[in-house]
């Protein structure tokens with residue numbers, strides 16, 4: 017099993033990569049389970065889900081940076097140019113010019129077009145004055161721009177982005193959205209881990225919701241109601257009931273507050289869960305629709321205070 021190269025005939029005409037029931041385990045710890053998906057030319061897939069749900073591992077699996085421990089990864093037999101933006105980019109002791117031109121060379125881009133492309137991207141992202149500055153002096157946002165440029169250079173067939181907007185100001189976010197849209201329209205397949213609904217709404221053709229290493233919900237055509245979140249704050253539930261709610265497939269995050277629990281739930285299941293809370297003898301403190309604005313289901317969502325504890329993995 018594991019990584020296999022197949023003839024084009026075995027993948028659809030526009031399919032670049034296909035995962036079939038793929039899983040990943042590190043020792044005894046299972047990180048991904050039963051993942052089946054196709055990555056298609058000119059299509060953008062957004063991966064959403066709370067921290068630790070497996071988004072980065074899935075991106076690495078698609079990229080071929082890690083192998084599935086079960087199931088199958090099929091990849092188009094042609095040479096695929098893949099750009100990968102890791103979640104964290106180290107402040108390397110080079111200049112953007114040194115770094116970007118050498119990664120372009122590794123990718124087989126000729127010197128002249130590499131330089132031209134680098135200069136265009138630096139300008140589009142407001143970094144034209146920093147081509148020869150040391151990256152270990154850069155801010156997080158500046159490093160992220162270089163991280164993105166190295167992946168976008170050479171017109172990749174496949175672009176894998178782990179939290180691409182991380183650290184970028186509004187203007188840079190807009191420029192990036194424009195660049196990604198151009199690449200997608202030119203046929204680049206994009207798969208991104210993301211929590212900003214603006215990016216999802218503008219560019220994603222499909223949204224996959226991940227929980228505990230599995231895809232638990234899929235919606236075509238961007239962020240649909242089925243993937244919007246509502247936060248329910250409840251009180252007076254015993255530990256058993258809380259544990260059951262935390263494991264409910266529609267509850268993506270449960271955290272303890274002072275004398276209350278916050279449950280982040282899929283909006284479509286809100287009524288059902290509210291009824292179950294009351295049936296279990298709990299009381300409802302508040303119901304806060306997140307309006308799909310923040311899918312990062314951690315403590316920062318909707319101005320919450322630090323959680324005292326968390327339930328679930």
Ligand SMILES: Nc1ncnc2c1ncn2[C@@H]1O[C@H](COP(=O)(O)OP(=O)(O)OP(=O)(O)O)[C@@H](O)[C@H]1O
Nearest residue numbers: 042045047065066067068069070071072073074103
């Ligand atoms: N190399 C590794 N060895 C062991 N466990 C790992 C390894 N890489 C990831 N994990 C575990 O796999 C789980 C999923 O991690 P992953 O980084 O894929 O999630 P994520 O959804 O991208 O989270 P975040 O939004 O915080 O980046 C986590 O529990 C993590 O600790």
